[in-house]
Amino acid sequence: MELVIKKFEELTIYELYEILKLRTDVFVVEQNCPYPEVDNKDQFAYHVYLKDDEGIQAYLRVLEAGISYEDVSIGRVISKQRRxxxxxxLIKAGIDVAKNKYNASQIKIEAQTYAKTFYENVGFVQSSEEFLEDGIPHIEMILSL
Structure with a gap:
């Protein structure tokens, strides 16, 4: 498995297509949640993914402070095969990108509630009450570095 870290302008059109397809397949189709997946934030992100001979297997993006939140943030975390x-x-690589590329002292995420334990296992702590985002229960979480 190869780890790839690229800014938006470094992505090939094929990589971008594969990333957007994976995100749409899971976040829109699989979760039956029609929402604007392409949100004009990708241009400001580091795109972090794991790939093998069959293509991208896991993906996330890291956004600098001020794009989604006052803090550096990680989002669109997805793996084709769970568990x-x-x-x-991948999330550990994303945390490293946040530290090394954006000098993050804190990372904020908006996590689907069912994934709370996954994020807690790498150090994130719940920082909000549960809320609905596009009809799906979410919580905000913070990782202090």
Missing amino acids: TGLGTT
């Missing part, structure tokens, strides 16, 4: 360890490997 395989890819997600943990």
